[in-house]
Amino acid sequence: MHGLPLDLSAARLGYFFGIPVTNTLLATWVSLAVLILIAYVVGRRPQLVPGKVQSAFEMLFEYVLSYMEQTLGSREMALRFFPLIMSMFLFIFAANLFEFLPFLDALTVHVGGATVPLLRSANTDLNTTLALALISGFVVEAAGVAALGVWRYGSKFVNVRHGVLQFFIGLIELVSEVARLIAFSFRLFGNIFAGGILIAVAALFVPVVLPVPFILFELFVALVQSAIFALLTLAFLKIAITPAH
Numbered sequence: 630m631h632g633l634p635l636d637l638s639a640a641r642l643g644y645f646f647g648i649p650v651t652n653t654l655l656a657t658w659v660s661l662a663v664l665i666l667i668a669y670v671v672g673r674r675p676q677l678v679p680g681k682v683q684s685a686f687e688m689l690f691e692y693v694l695s696y697m698e699q700t701l702g703s704r705e706m707a708l709r710f711f712p713l714i715m716s717m718f719l720f721i722f723a724a725n726l727f728e729f730l731p732f733l734d735a736l737t738v739h740v741g742g743a744t745v746p747l748l749r750s751a752n753t754d755l756n757t758t759l760a761l762a763l764i765s766g767f768v769v770e771a772a773g774v775a776a777l778g779v780w781r782y783g784s785k786f787v788n789v790r791h792g793v794l795q796f797f798i799g800l801i802e803l804v805s806e807v808a809r810l811i812a813f814s815f816r817l818f819g820n821i822f823a824g825g826i827l828i829a830v831a832a833l834f835v836p837v838v839l840p841v842p843f844i845l846f847e848l849f850v851a852l853v854q855s856a857i858f859a860l861l862t863l864a865f866l867k868i869a870i871t872p873a874h
Contacts, residue, residue, distance in 0.1 A: 639754045640745035642738060652746055653754035660723040660751065690715070700867050710866060713768060717761065718859040721817070724751040725851030728825045729844055752821040752854075755814060762813035765862045766806070773869030781872065809865070813858070820854050 639651035671686055679687060693715060697707035728750035736747040751757040773782045786803040787796075824847040831843045 639749060639756075640740060640743075642740060642745075642747070651754070652749040653751045653757060656724065656727045656748040657751040657757065659748060660720060660727070664719055664723055693718075697863060700863055701870070706870070710768075710772070710863070714859050714863055717765070717862060718855050721752060721761070721858055722852060722855035724757075725821055725855060726848070727751070728753060728821050729828065729847045729851055750821055750825070752817050753825060755818050758814040758818040759810070761817070761858070762810045765813060765858075765865070766810050769862065769865045769869045770806075772866055776870035777872060782869070813861070817854055817858055820850060824850055 639653040642650050642652055642655065644650060671682060676683060690711075694707055694711055697711060697714065698704050701707050701710070727748050737744050738747050739745075773785075776782075784799075786799045786806070828843050828847060
C-alpha cells in the first residue's frame, strides 16, 4: 500500500481530447471493458447443452429474473428492467474490486511529483456514485409515469383533493425522492472508500498477514453493496409502478 487513501478526490492522470482523465475514470473504462469481454466470451457461442460456465450464468440470470418477477408481479416488467438491474449489479461489483484486489495497488504512476494509483475504484469517486443514483432515480420516475400516467403518478406527491394530511404526506414523499439520491450516493461511496482505508491501515501495521482477512471481508462487502444498490432500485421501481392507496 502507498499510504492511506484519504484523498477524497480522484487523481488526474492526463487529458483525452481535452477531457480530464482520472484514475477512477480509467478504472470505469477498464471495468466496462472486462464486463464486455466476459459477455462476449460467454455469449458468443451458446450451446443447447450448456457447459459449466454457461450453466452458471444461466442459473444466475434465471434466479434474478425470477426474483424480479415475484417483486414486480409481472414477467413482462421483469424482462423490461432486467438489463438495468443486472448491469448495475455487475458494473458496481466489478468497479468495487479495484479497491480491494491487492495486486492492483502496485500499479502506480507519477503525477505532479506524487505517486498515485493508476486504477482506483470508480465507486470511491462521489461523481460516479451520484451518476449511478441519478440513473436509478430517472428510471424509477420514468417507470412510474409510464405505468400510471403523469397525473396519477404525480398525485403521489401533490395531493390537494384528499385533505391537508394527504397533502403533507405527498410533500414528505417528494422530499424522500430527492433524499434517496443523496442516500444512494453516499452509502455506496462511504462503504467502499472506508473499506479501502481499513485495508491500508491494516497494511501499515502488519503488511503481509493482517490485511488478508480484511481484504476477504471487504470483497464480501463489495458484493453485498452491489446487491443492495440493485435491490433498492428494484424495490423503488415496485413502489413507483404501484398505485397510491
